[in-house]
Amino acid sequence: MVDTDTNVTYVELDFLRLSLPMVATYSLFYAVVFIAGLVGNAFVVLAVLSNANLRSTTDYLISSLAMADLLIIIFCIDSSTLHFMKVG
Numbered sequence: 001m002v003d004t005d006t007n008v009t010y011v012e013l014d015f016l017r018l019s020l021p022m023v024a025t026y027s028l029f030y031a032v033v034f035i036a037g038l039v040g041n042a043f044v045v046l047a048v049l050s051n052a053n054l055r056s057t058t059d060y061l062i063s064s065l066a067m068a069d070l071l072i073i074i075f076c077i078d079s080s081t082l083h084f085m086k087v088g
Contacts, residue, residue: 016085023085030081037073041066 016023048054048063 018085026085027081030077034073034077037069037077041070041073059079 044066045063048059049087
């Protein structure tokens with residue numbers, strides 16, 4: 001679409017379910033969740049691996065949950081973001 005008053009060409013993104021500002025907002029929030037989850041859970045796993053005092057059963061459970069959360073963040077956040085924003 002071309003605006004004749006200002007000669008600006010607008011590209012319509014027909015494959016997106018949401019408007020462009022909403023896509024930018026959702027992408028920003030998903031990126032914050034991705035980074036925070038990745039860094040926080042990686043620190044938990046590294047703390048349990050590097051500190052000998054953190055070798056109890058409870059600490060192994062917490063590190064196992066952090067590892068599962070890391071896998072969910074790495075493999076599911078990106079695909080769910082794209083699936084949520086795409087049409088169809």
